[in-house]
Amino acid sequence: xxxxxxxxxxxxxxxxxxxxxxxxxxxxxxxxxxTEAHRGADAVLDTVRDMVESLLQEVRSGSAPGAQDGGAAxxxxxxxxxxxxxxxxxxxxxxxxxxxxxxxxxRDRLSERLGLTVVVENDVNAAVxxxxxxxxxxxxxxxxVWIGTGVGGGLVLDGRLYRGALGxxxxxxxxxxxxxxDASVAAPVTVEDLCSRRGMQAEIRRLLREYPDxxxxxxxxxxxxxIGAPELHAAxxxxxxxxxxxxxxxxxxxxxxIANLVTLLAxxxxxxxxGVAEVLGEPWLDRIRASFRRCxxxxxxxxxxRLTLTALAGDAGVIGAALLADxxxx
Numbered sequence: 432x433x434x435x436x437x438x439x440x441x442x443x444x445x446x447x448x449x450x451x452x453x454x455x456x457x458x459x460x461x462x463x464x465x466t467e468a469h470r471g472a473d474a475v476l477d478t479v480r481d482m483v484e485s486l487l488q489e490v491r492s493g494s495a496p497g498a499q500d501g502g503a504a505x506x507x508x509x510x511x512x513x514x515x516x517x518x519x520x521x522x523x524x525x526x527x528x529x530x531x532x533x534x535x536x537x538r539d540r541l542s543e544r545l546g547l548t549v550v551v552e553n554d555v556n557a558a559v560x561x562x563x564x565x566x567x568x569x570x571x572x573x574x575x576v577w578i579g580t581g582v583g584g585g586l587v588l589d590g591r592l593y594r595g596a597l598g599x600x601x602x603x604x605x606x607x608x609x610x611x612x613d614a615s616v617a618a619p620v621t622v623e624d625l626c627s628r629r630g631m632q633a634e635i636r637r638l639l640r641e642y643p644d645x646x647x648x649x650x651x652x653x654x655x656x657x658i659g660a661p662e663l664h665a666a667x668x669x670x671x672x673x674x675x676x677x678x679x680x681x682x683x684x685x686x687x688x689i690a691n692l693v694t695l696l697a698x699x700x701x702x703x704x705x706g707v708a709e710v711l712g713e714p715w716l717d718r719i720r721a722s723f724r725r726c727x728x729x730x731x732x733x734x735x736x737r738l739t740l741t742a743l744a745g746d747a748g749v750i751g752a753a754l755l756a757d758x759x760x761x
Contacts, residue, residue: 435507436490438483438547439753441554441745442513444468444529444580444629445706447475448745449482451490452753454507456565458746460489468530473540475530480544483509508548510756512557512748513537514581516599522551525599529581529629550756554748556601559585560592561743561751562702570699574692575741576603576685577705582623582630586696592755606688622688626681628707632658634677642673660710667711682715686722693736694728704741716740 436459440449443466450461462482466475487506515527522538524530542549552560559575571590577583584603586593594600604623624630632655635647642648646666650657666674689701703716716738724733741747 437507437753437757438486438509439557439749439751439756440479440483440509440511441557441748441752442466442475442479442511442530443554443748444514447479447482448749449479449486450746450749450753451486452750454754454757456561456750456754458750460486461749462486466530468532472530472532472535472537476537476540476544479511479541483545506547508550508753508756508759509541509545510550510552510557510752510754510759511537511541512552512554512752514554514583516602517551517553517556518598519550519552519594520598522549524551548756550752550759552752552755553583553585553601555583555585555603556592556594557585557751557755558704558741558743558747559587559601559702559751560755561747561749562704562741563587563590564754565743565750572696572698573700573702574601574603574696574698575702575704575747576689578626578628578681578685578703578707579705580628582627583705584692588696603688603692606691608684608688622684626685628658628660628663629655631663631677631681631707632656634680635673638673638676642676645673646671647673660707663707664710664712667715678711678715679718682718683722686719686724687726689719689738690723690726690728693723693732697732698736700737700739702739702741704744704747706745708740709744713740 437452439452447466448463451459513524514529516525518525524532524535524537538549538551555575555577573587575585582604584601586601606622607619609620635651667678720738727733
């Protein structure tokens with residue numbers, strides 16, 4: 432392991448965060464910008480480059496960890512966690528619906544811009560690795576489910592990040608919960624379609640005529656992006672009928688899908704995170720737990736598997752990406 436500081440980057444569909452991270456997982460200075468994926472992949476990478484260069488300037492100036500080790504020349508590595516299916520061996524984003532990217536050579540493009548070693552990982556893989564590495568005590572088998580702009584997942588099995596033979600293990604959000612009647616008529620519906628923030632926004636707009644007096648009506652008519660996690664939380668806690676239906680259904684479906692995951696792998700812990708989950712908090716997690724308990728097999732697993740909120744919250748992906756980059760360097 433290098434003693435030099437690392438840089439962790441969490442590239443999501445809404446925001447991109449970058450931070451200096453020590454090899455022990457301590458976060459130093461950070462930067463946060465909007466992703467603005469509509470500008471295209473190369474423009475987003477220009478933003479990431481600017482953020483990293485700003486952080487490295489702090490290292491050079493002596494105000495960030497690692498300055499005593501030679502500044503930018505001693506930066507250990509850059510780890511970037513991106514939403515979507517990742518070919519980690521090649522550092523290629525195979526498919527990132529929330530970013531609009533397909534077969535994008537993220538590692539090489541970012542490395543060219545920075546002149547540094549870059550490691551690319553799925554965002555929730557990085558998050559679950561960060562949660563696992565930073566826990567004081569905990570199981571060596573666990574899963575993470577992240578609910579934000581989309582829905583992602585990650586697995587640690589026997590103390591190691593599990594990607595599977597195809598490299599795409601853990602794509603929890605692509606779990607099909609409603610099969611289409613006919614491929615030419617209706618496409619399958621996934622967890623992400625109904626349980627992500629984007630999915631809930633779409634459902635609210637679809638059902639708005641049935642709930643004209645909902646407190647979500649005005650922001651929905653102004654544009655789906657006006658309904659963020661805080662607006663969902665406010666409407667749900669005030670028992671707005673439309674919010675109760677949409678947010679409650681999302682929790683119930685998440686509980687079913689998590690139960691299937693735990694039934695399949697007999698996991699002792701599932702960590703729930705992402706912007707939506709963190710804002711809706713424990714009351715929403717209780718609703719997920721109730722659905723999970725009804726569906727998991729064997730029934731005893733309901734007591735033996737813990738569903739918990741993230742301990743690292745918005746830092747999980749940044750820490751995990753940096754630590755994975757460090758591990759990749761050996």
